[in-house]
Amino acid sequence: MAESMLGMKRTHRCTEVSVSDIGSTVTVMGWVQRSRNKGSLIFVDLRDRSGILQLIFEEGKTPAAVFEKAVKLRSEYVIAVTGRVAKRAGAVNPNLRTGDIEILADELRILSESETPPFPIEENSRTRDDIRLKYRYLDLRRPDLQKNIFMRSRVCQIVRSFLTDEGFIEIETPMLTKSTPEGARDYLVPSRVHPGSFYALPQSPQLFKQLLMVSGYDRYFQLARCFRDEDLRADRQPEFTQIDMELSFVDVDDVIDVNERLLKRLFKEILDVDVQIPIQRMCWQEAMERYGSDKPDTRFGMELQDVTDIVKDCGFGVFTGAIEKGGSVRGINAKGQGGMPRKKIDKLGEFVKDYGAKGLPYIALHEDGTCKCSFAKFMTDEELKALIAAMKGEPGDLLLFAADRDKTVFASLGALRLELGKQMGLIDKNKFNFLWVTEFPLLEWSDEENRYMAMHHPFTMPMEEDYPNIDTDPGHVRAKAYDIVLNGTEIGGGSVRIHQDDIQEKMFEVLGFTKERAYRQFGFLLDAFRYGVPPHAGLAYGLDRLVMIMAGADTIRDVIAFPKVKDASCLLTSAPAPVEEDQLEELGIEVRPQEGEPAETAKE
Ligand code: ASP
Numbered sequence: 001m002a003e004s005m006l007g008m009k010r011t012h013r014c015t016e017v018s019v020s021d022i023g024s025t026v027t028v029m030g031w032v033q034r035s036r037n038k039g040s041l042i043f044v045d046l047r048d049r050s051g052i053l054q055l056i057f058e059e060g061k062t063p064a065a066v067f068e069k070a071v072k073l074r075s076e077y078v079i080a081v082t083g084r085v086a087k088r089a090g091a092v093n094p095n096l097r098t099g100d101i102e103i104l105a106d107e108l109r110i111l112s113e114s115e116t117p118p119f120p121i122e123e124n125s126r127t128r129d130d131i132r133l134k135y136r137y138l139d140l141r142r143p144d145l146q147k148n149i150f151m152r153s154r155v156c157q158i159v160r161s162f163l164t165d166e167g168f169i170e171i172e173t174p175m176l177t178k179s180t181p182e183g184a185r186d187y188l189v190p191s192r193v194h195p196g197s198f199y200a201l202p203q204s205p206q207l208f209k210q211l212l213m214v215s216g217y218d219r220y221f222q223l224a225r226c227f228r229d230e231d232l233r234a235d236r237q238p239e240f241t242q243i244d245m246e247l248s249f250v251d252v253d254d255v256i257d258v259n260e261r262l263l264k265r266l267f268k269e270i271l272d273v274d275v276q277i278p279i280q281r282m283c284w285q286e287a288m289e290r291y292g293s294d295k296p297d298t299r300f301g302m303e304l305q306d307v308t309d310i311v312k313d314c315g316f317g318v319f320t321g322a323i324e325k326g327g328s329v330r331g332i333n334a335k336g337q338g339g340m341p342r343k344k345i346d347k348l349g350e351f352v353k354d355y356g357a358k359g360l361p362y363i364a365l366h367e368d369g370t371c372k373c374s375f376a377k378f379m380t381d382e383e384l385k386a387l388i389a390a391m392k393g394e395p396g397d398l399l400l401f402a403a404d405r406d407k408t409v410f411a412s413l414g415a416l417r418l419e420l421g422k423q424m425g426l427i428d429k430n431k432f433n434f435l436w437v438t439e440f441p442l443l444e445w446s447d448e449e450n451r452y453m454a455m456h457h458p459f460t461m462p463m464e465e466d467y468p469n470i471d472t473d474p475g476h477v478r479a480k481a482y483d484i485v486l487n488g489t490e491i492g493g494g495s496v497r498i499h500q501d502d503i504q505e506k507m508f509e510v511l512g513f514t515k516e517r518a519y520r521q522f523g524f525l526l527d528a529f530r531y532g533v534p535p536h537a538g539l540a541y542g543l544d545r546l547v548m549i550m551a552g553a554d555t556i557r558d559v560i561a562f563p564k565v566k567d568a569s570c571l572l573t574s575a576p577a578p579v580e581e582d583q584l585e586e587l588g589i590e591v592r593p594q595e596g597e598p599a600e601t602a603k604e
Contacts, residue, residue, distance in 0.1 A: 003109040008080050014046055014053035015097045021085040028053060029080045035073040042070045049146055054102040055081055066108045076114035082107040133571040136562055148551045148559045155547055156223055158269055159243050162262050168219040173208035180206050181457045184228035195588035201227035207525050209246035210497060213536040214528045221245040235555050238568040246538035252480055252496060255537050270550060273432055283439040292414025297488025298433045300426035302417050304330045310390045316378035322403035329403040332413055333391050334420050337398035338365045351419060357412035363399040435485045442479035451512040456481045458507055460495040474510050491546045494539030
C-alpha cells in the first residue's frame with residue numbers, strides 16, 4: 001500500500017550525503033536499486049538521479065515496525081527514509097561516490113510499490129531495443145541514459161548562455177506553418193477551419209529566421225524542433241532539434257568565428273577538451289578529391305590518389321573507358337594489407353557495389369617483392385610500375401581502384417576508405433577532429449528531376465567570382481555555404497543568403513521555378529525582401545548528433561528522451577495511430593483503403 005510522505009521532507013539527493021554529514025540526520029527519497037536481506041540486517045541501495053546511497057535496517061536497532069516494513073522492499077519501490085549518517089561498518093565501496101558511508105534508517109515510508117520491471121535498471125543494459133523503447137520511462141532511469149540526457153541539457157544551457165552573451169536573441173518561430181525549402185517531404189497537419197488546406201511542420205525555421213533579419217533583430221537563435229518525413233534510414237529521427245542561428249551584416253568568416261568560439265566553449269566545459277581554433281578549413285572540391293566525401297573523417301589518412309593521367313593510355317578498358325566518358329580513375333593504398341585473403345577483397349568488391357562501383361580492381365604487393373594484380377594481363381610492366389609508384393605502393397600494401405564518373409568514384413572510394421579505416425583500427429576514438437568544409441557547389445544535377453537542384457537551399461548565395469558563369473556553366477558555380485564536420489559526421493551547416501532580388505530571381509530561373517511557383521511557395525519572403533533586407537547568413541547544428549558524439553553514444557536515440565524507431569513510429573505511445581471517424585469527418589478527410597484493406601479508424 002502506498003504511503004504519503006506528509007511530514008517528511010527530502011534533505012539531500014543520494015550522493016549529496018557525504019562523510020561530512022556523519023552523525024547528522026538526513027531524509028532521502030528514491031527508488032530501491034536492490035535490497036539484500038541478511039536476516040537481522042537488511043541492506044538497501046537507494047537510487048535517485050544523482051546516484052546510489054546505502055541504507056541499513058538492523059533488527060534491534062531500527063524500530064521494529066520500520067524493520068518489518070523494510071523486509072517487504074523490492075527493486076524499484078519508491079521510498080522515503082530518515083536516518084543517521086554513519087561511516088560504513090562493512091567494506092568501503094570505492095565504485096560509489098557514497099562508498100564510505102551508510103544511513104542507519106529510523107523511519108521508512110513506502111511511497112509506491114513496483115511490479116518487477118521487464119528489465120533490470122542498470123548501466124550497459126543488454127535488453128533489446130524494442131523493449132527498452134516500449135518501457136522508455138524505465139529505460140530512462142538507467143544511469144547511462146540519464147548521463148546523456150543531463151549532458152544534452154547542459155549543452156543547451158551553454159549554447160543559450162554563450163549566444164545570449166554574443167548578442168543573439170532567442171525567438172520562437174511557428175510549428176504550424178507553410179512548407180520550408182529544405183528539400184525533404186513535409187509532415188502535413190490538416191486544417192479543420194479551412195477544409196482541404198494543410199499546415200506543414202517546419203523542416204527548419206529557415207524562412208522565418210531570414211524574416212527576422214528583415215525585421216532588424218540582427219542576431220537570432222533558437223533550439224528549434226524540426227520535422228522531415230524522409231525515407232527510412234538508420235539513425236534518423238522524423239523530428240529532431242537544431243541549434244539554429246542567423247546573423248545580419250556578416251559574411252562567411254563572421255559566422256565561422258562565432259561558431260568556433262561556441263564549439264570551443266562547449267567542448268571545454270562539457271568534456272574538458274581543447275578545440276584548437278581556427279578550425280581547419282577545406283573547400284568541397286579538395287575534400288572530395290582527398291577523401292571522397294564532403295564530410296571527411298580526418299582522424300586517419302589513406303587519402304585518395306588521382307591516377308587518371310597515369311593510366312589514360314594503358315590497355316585496361318575499364319580504366320580507359322571511364323576516362324573517355326569524362327570520368328576518372330582513383331585509388332587508395334591500404335597500408336600493410338597486401339596479404340588480405342582473396343575472399344576478403346571480394347567482399348570489399350561487393351561493398352563498393354552499393355555505392356555504384358562496378359568492380360574493385362586491385363594490386364596486392366607482397367612482402368617478397370612480387371605482386372598480384374587483378375588486371376595484370378591488360379598492363380605492361382612499365383604501366384604497372386608507374387601506377388604502383390603513383391600510389392606510393394610498397395611491399396605489403398594493397399592498392400584498390402575505382403574507375404567511373406567522379407561522383408561514383410568518390411562515393412565508392414570514400415566509403416571504402418572509411419570501412420578499411422574501421423577494419424584496420426586506424427580511427428582514434430579519443431580524438432575530436434573538426435573541419436569546416438566550404439565552397440560547396442551551388443547546384444546539383446538531379447537525374448530524377450532532370451534539372452539542377454539547390455545543394456543547400458534556394459536562398460544560398462553564389463560566390464561572387466563564379467556568379468557571372470551561372471548561365472553558361474551552372475554546375476561549376478560555388479556557393480557561400482559551409483558545413484562543420486566532426487569525426488566524419490556533419491554536425492552543422494549553413495550559408496550566406498541571397499539578399500539581392502536579381503540574384504534570387506536568377507536562382508529560381510536556374511532551378512526551373514516559374515515566377516508564379518516561386519511566388520506561391522515563398523512569396524511572403526520575396527515580398528519582405530522588397531522592404532529593405534540586410535545581408536545575412538546563418539547556420540544550424542543538429543543538436544542530437546552533436547550530443548551523440550559528445551556523449552560517445554552509438555545512436556541518436558540514446559540522447560533523445562522519447563525517440564522514434566526507424567519506421568517513424570513511437571513504441572511507447574504507439575503513434576502514429578488511426579483516429580476516430582468523426583475526427584476525420586470534421587477535417588473533411590477520407591482515408592483511402594490501402595491495397596484492398598478496409599480503411600482503419602480507431603476502435604472503441
Ligand atoms: N536551414 C538550414 C538547415 O536546416 C541551415 C541554415 O542554412 O542555416 O540545414
